[in-house]
Amino acid sequence: MTVRAGREFLAIPGPTTMPDTVLQAMHRPAIDIYSKQMTELTESLLRDISKLFATKGKSYIYIANGHGAWEAALTNVLSRGDKVLVLESGRFAIGWGNAASLMGAEVEVLKGDWRRAVRPHEVEERLRRDTEHRIKAVVVVQIDTASGVQNDIEAIGKAIKAANHPALYMVDTVASLGCIPFEMDKWGVDVAMSGSQKGLMTPPGL
Structure with missing residues (x-):
């Protein structure tokens, strides 16, 4: 016999446990996808997502997990053969680099340590050496998530700017958006992506 007391929790880094209000909101009939209600709902969500990222830029929703968002971000701004500099700090930084490689990009990893954050001065030094601006x-x-390392996105953005390098600054916020501050425009981030299943505490797949 199994005895359970209270609510069952999934004790892993993600998907996180969804609040009852989110679960209850899902127990409603689907709305007409061609209706004004659907259009207004979608537009309001896109506006709210931009606020969450702290950007005046446009946001987009993909029916995909974080890996799908990686691919969407890469394919919309890079071409085959473009060089990408991956700042190593754990499994998922390397994973994004692997995704870029599979899509035809030339990937260079700025070696780091899974026990510490990326060092902004090392980023600046590497970009200063790229005098031909091959890094896109x-x-x-x-x-x-794998290492638990938190990188200083603002400081890395300042390092890129200090190097006077034109490379796009791309940030994965899957495990951080909604949990800690993220200021996309203020910190000079060009492209950011996230997922619905962690800090946003909603169903996975967006």
Whole structure:
């Protein structure tokens, strides 16, 4: 016989446990996808997501997990053969780099340590050496789930600017958005992506 007391929790980094209010909101009939109600709901969500990222730029919702968002971010700003600098701080930083490699990008990993955050001065030094500006994008994870490392996105953005380098600054906020501050425009982030299943505490797949 199994005895359970209270609510069952999934004790893993993600998906996180959804609040009852979120679960209850899902128990409603689907609305007409061609209706004004659907259009207004979608537009309001996109506006709210931009506020969450702290950007005046446009936001988009993909029916995909974080890996799908990685691919969407990469394919919309890079071409085959473009060089990407991956800032290592854990499994998911390397994973985003692997995704870029599979899509035809040339990937260079700025070696780091899973026990510490990316060092902004090392990023600046590497970009200063790229005098031909072959590096088209710098990718980093704000919080890497595997290592638990939290990177200083603002400081890394300042390092890129100090190097006077034109590379796009791309940030994965899957494990951080809604949990810790993220200021996309203020910190000079060009492209950011996230997922619905962690800090946002909603069903996975967006």
